[in-house]
Amino acid sequence: MATPPVPRARRTVPHWLIEGLFIVVSVALGFGVAQYGEYRSNEELKSKALDTLVAEIEHNLALLEPLLPLHDRWVQAMLKASDASRGRTERAGIDVWFDTRPPLPSGIPTWFPFLRRSGWDAAVSSGALRLLDYDVTANLSEIYRVQEIATGNVDRLANGPVASADIYDPARQGPAVRLLWLTLADIQSAEAILMDLYRRHLPAIRAAAAAR
Secondary structure, rough: OOOOOOOOOOHHHHHHHHHHHHHHHHHHHHHHHHHHHHHHHHHHHHHHHHHHHHHHHHHHHHHHHOOOHHHHHHHHHHHHHHHOOOOOOOOOOOHHHHHHHHHHHOOOOOOOOOOOOOHHHHHHHHOOHHHOOOHHHHHHHHHHHHHHHHHHHHHHHHOOOOOOHHHHHHHHHHHHHHHHHHHHHHHHHHHHHHHHHHHHHHHHHHHHOOOO
């Protein structure tokens, strides 16, 4: 004789509500843990980016600061030499270039500094900029845009007047010296603007790095 089936207990509404509540709580907890993990990762990325950017700007400022007054003196000397070189052909432009250059102070390895920007590039490529305060990001963007112009002017000097045959030809002394002066003046003016931006924006960037 077959055993009659055991009747299954029917689930009540409170039972379903409790199960649903457990599901919602578990999903919420999982989402919360994931969100907290993402928050921690973003804060670590933000902190590292700001520390790197502060160190990079401080490094660049220290390199540029002692050279700026020397570049200003060099520009003024080149302007006088340019005026005096009109119609003259006894010396090459390269000779005037080196004769007008002020002495390089001890401890400074080069006349034109190699300004770093790896911290900025890393912040852009990693997405760290989206985590920063809007004003801080705007200040950083302004700094590195002008820095790009300043370094581009130095590249223009190396690839333009200094690489031209005219600079070594005494017959082209006047135009060569004029072009050297104009290019050096562009470098100096961009550096002066950049130095002002370093000094003006660095306190706020430091404060953002310390606020954690």
